[in-house]
Amino acid sequence: MSAPDPEFEKARKRRSYAIALGLVVFVVLVFVITIVRLGGNVQHF
Amino acid sequence: MTEAAVRTTAPARWQDYVQLLKPRVMSLVVFTGLTGLVCAGEPMHPLLAAVAVLCIAVGAGASGALNMWYDADIDARMKRTRARPVPSGKVQGADALAMGITLSLLSCMTMFIAIGWLAASLLAFTIFFYAVPYTMWLKRTTPQNIVIGGLAGALPPVIGWAAAAHAVPLNAWLLCLIIFMWTPPHFWALSLYTSADYGKAGIPMGPVVWGAKKTRLQILIYSLLLIPVCQVPVFSGLGGVIYAAVAAPGGLMFLLLAWRLFKSQAGEGGAVGETGLYEVKAGSTDARNLFAFSILYLFALFAALLVERLLNMPAGLSL
Missing domain, CATH: 1.10.357.140 (UbiA prenyltransferase)
Incomplete structure (x- = not known):
């Protein structure tokens, strides 16, 4: 089996970082949405 | 696939x-x-x-x-x-x-x-x-x-x-209906000058299956249906003066371009198979003109609604 192309390896690593960053953004977004929606409902009590 | x-x-x-x-x-x-x-x-x-x-x-x-x-x-x-x-x-x-x-x-x-x-x-x-x-x-x-x-x-x-x-509500579906009726004349106008491409790919677009003449007729029929639909928001309370000022003259222009396309030879013989969305041979410029104007018209209609709503929005109301 031939060694992986370093250019493709680098691109794969960049892609992995981008996916990780996307997941972090998604988690933060869900957290902020929860706070906003919770805030709105708490006011009704 | x-x-x-x-x-x-x-x-x-x-x-x-x-x-x-x-x-x-x-x-x-x-x-x-x-x-x-x-x-x-x-x-x-x-x-x-x-x-x-x-x-x-x-x-x-x-x-x-x-x-x-x-x-x-x-x-x-x-x-x-x-x-x-x-x-x-x-x-x-x-x-x-x-x-x-x-x-x-x-x-x-x-x-x-x-x-x-x-x-x-x-x-x-x-x-x-x-x-x-x-x-x-x-x-x-x-x-x-x-x-x-x-x-x-x-x-x-x-x-x-x-x-x-x-x-x-109905007004939401009216916006949907406008885009729904707009889509056929928009895409068929494009397909009139790219039909060689669609034919090669085996996609049964209007000009490939019906021929150019029937496609131009279909574009005209859909345009005649679309333009009255675009005026309905003025009467349904969705659009106001700004919308009416865009929808009516724009609609007339749309119909004029659709009529010119109907009377043209667009999509016939050597006027097809181009590479770009806006680069066409002389015979198909009427198709290109309607395609380009249709984008502008839809954008203008929705921009008019957006501007009108934002202008009439009570102060302190977020969106």
């Missing part, structure tokens, strides 16, 4: 992944979705409004990625689409599929968490309708593909409205 792509020597760049999301289509979808959201006239937290528009954008991008994954074989046969990331080999088909499915799930889930089940269901249905009935079935089997499939492109303002109001 056959895997048409081969891996190129260069690894994919981030721009290739952006291209998978069809950014030009996405921008129109975001604009019409935002218009629906604003026209609902319901108070909404700005962050939730932004999240709703983001979900519509990501959902549209996901549909684009799924479409490019499935259509890689026919995209490779058309000049207009062969440079797309999958047929050109820049992005693997499996990656496009994974991206499409992941973004579909994330956008619908987020819409559900942030807004509610109605907007999320409509978004899920829109993605499904574009990816499965339109892309996998209608596009390759019937010249009515863009008539029926046009529903997917027409739904974003309904999703936007549902996100703001948690309901979809």
Whole structure:
């Protein structure tokens, strides 16, 4: 089996970082949405 | 679907992944979705409004990625689409599929968490309708593909409205109907000067199946139906003076261009098979003119509604 192309390896690593960053953004977004929606409902009590 | 792509020597760049999301289509979808959201006239937290528009954008991008994954074989046969990331080999088909499915799930889930089940269901249905009935079935089997499939492109303002109001009244469906009726003359005008491409790819667009003359007649008939529909918001309370000032003269211009196209020889003989959206031979300029004006007209109609709603919005009301 031939060694992986370093250019493709680098691109794969960049892609992995981008996916990780996307997941972090998604988690933060869900957290902020929860706070906003919770805030709105708490006011009704 | 056959895997048409081969891996190129260069690894994919981030721009290739952006291209998978069809950014030009996405921008129109975001604009019409935002218009629906604003026209609902319901108070909404700005962050939730932004999240709703983001979900519509990501959902549209996901549909684009799924479409490019499935259509890689026919995209490779058309000049207009062969440079797309999958047929050109820049992005693997499996990656496009994974991206499409992941973004579909994330956008619908987020819409559900942030807004509610109605907007999320409509978004899920829109993605499904574009990816499965339109892309996998209608596009390759019937010249009515863009008539029926046009529903997917027409739904974003309904999703936007549902996100703001948690309901979809008649005015929301009116926005949907405008885009639905606009789609056939828009795409058939394009297909008149790219029919050689569509024919080569085996896509049964109007000019390929019916011939140019019948397609020009169909464009005229749909234009005659579209323009009265575009005037209805003036009477339904959705549009006001600004909208009327755009819809009426713009509609007349649309009809004039459709009539000129009907009387022209566009799509006949050597006037087809061009590479760009706006580069055509002399015989097909009438088709190009209607195609270009149709984009401007739809944009102007929705911009008029947006401006009117924003001008009439009570002070202190967020969206």
